Amino acid sequence: xxxxxxxxxxxxxxxxxxxxxxxxxxxxxxxxxxxxxxxxxxxxxxxxxxxxxxxxxxxxxxxxxxxxxxxxxxxxxxxxxxxxxxxxxxxxxxxxxxxxxxxxxxxxx
Amino acid sequence: xxxxxxxxxxxxxxxxxxxxxxxxxxxxxxxxxxxxxxxxxxxxxxxxxxxxxxxxxxxxxxxxxxxxxxxxxxxxxxxxxxxxxxxxxxxxxxxxxxxxxxxxxxxxxxxxx
Numbered sequence: 001x002x003x004x005x006x007x008x009x010x011x012x013x014x015x016x017x018x019x020x021x022x023x024x025x026x027x028x029x030x031x032x033x034x035x036x037x038x039x040x041x042x043x044x045x046x047x048x049x050x051x052x053x054x055x056x057x058x059x060x061x062x063x064x065x066x067x068x069x070x071x072x073x074x075x076x077x078x079x080x081x082x083x084x085x086x087x088x089x090x091x092x093x094x095x096x097x098x099x100x101x102x103x104x105x106x107x108x109x
Numbered sequence: 110x111x112x113x114x115x116x117x118x119x120x121x122x123x124x125x126x127x128x129x130x131x132x133x134x135x136x137x138x139x140x141x142x143x144x145x146x147x148x149x150x151x152x153x154x155x156x157x158x159x160x161x162x163x164x165x166x167x168x169x170x171x172x173x174x175x176x177x178x179x180x181x182x183x184x185x186x187x188x189x190x191x192x193x194x195x196x197x198x199x200x201x202x203x204x205x206x207x208x209x210x211x212x213x214x215x216x217x218x219x220x221x222x
Contacts, residue, residue, distance in 0.1 A: 009149065033209070040216070042213025042216055043199075043213050044213070045211065095140060095157075095159060095206030096142065097211065098154075099144070099151045099152040099153075100151050102149070102151050
């Protein structure tokens with residue numbers, strides 16, 4: 001089946017640092033999404049991307065839809081402790097989402 | 110507005126036992142989904158439904174069954190629990206099937222021993 005690979009698998013950074021993570025697919029998607037999961041909770045949508053090459057921001061978060069439509073990138077600037085969690089990319093496959101393997105982010109003061 | 114409610118939050122099952130994971134949404138969403146989350150593996154789709162009376166298999170349906178008799182409820186049934194079904198299960202709903210509108214429940218952590 002379709003597979004989305006995220007890297008890195010985990011990150012340990014200091015508060016105030018910038019973070020970059022990416023997601024690659026063997027298939028083309030027409031919509032890419034980024035979700036965040038806090039411990040013990042379900043994922044929550046951060047950013048949705050609808051066009052190849054699109055760059056979208058949500059506060060300190062910026063995501064890009066790769067021009068090949070097979071990848072996407074998420075950047076977090078000036079990280080803070082509440083950024084801790086697992087970040088998932090997802091590709092829209094008709095009426096369902098295919099999720100990536102996740103990037104676990106730890107932020108140290 | 111409760112959103113998506115999953116029960117129970119935690120459950121321990123013995124091998125061979127059966128159980129039903131409950132999922133209810135109060136947003137009048139047509140689309141509902143069941144995902145399982147294994148460590149380091151992301152979320153994998155088990156079953157989904159595009160409306161009452163309609164269900165479809167996802168990526169990992171073996172060992173599970175679902176039904177959708179009402180718009181609000183989408184229970185997931187495990188008939189003969191196996192250790193490989195130890196996981197965290199998430200239910201989600203969507204009005205249009207598009208990713209922007211997914212609402213997730215807070216999950217059910219299931220351990221099979």
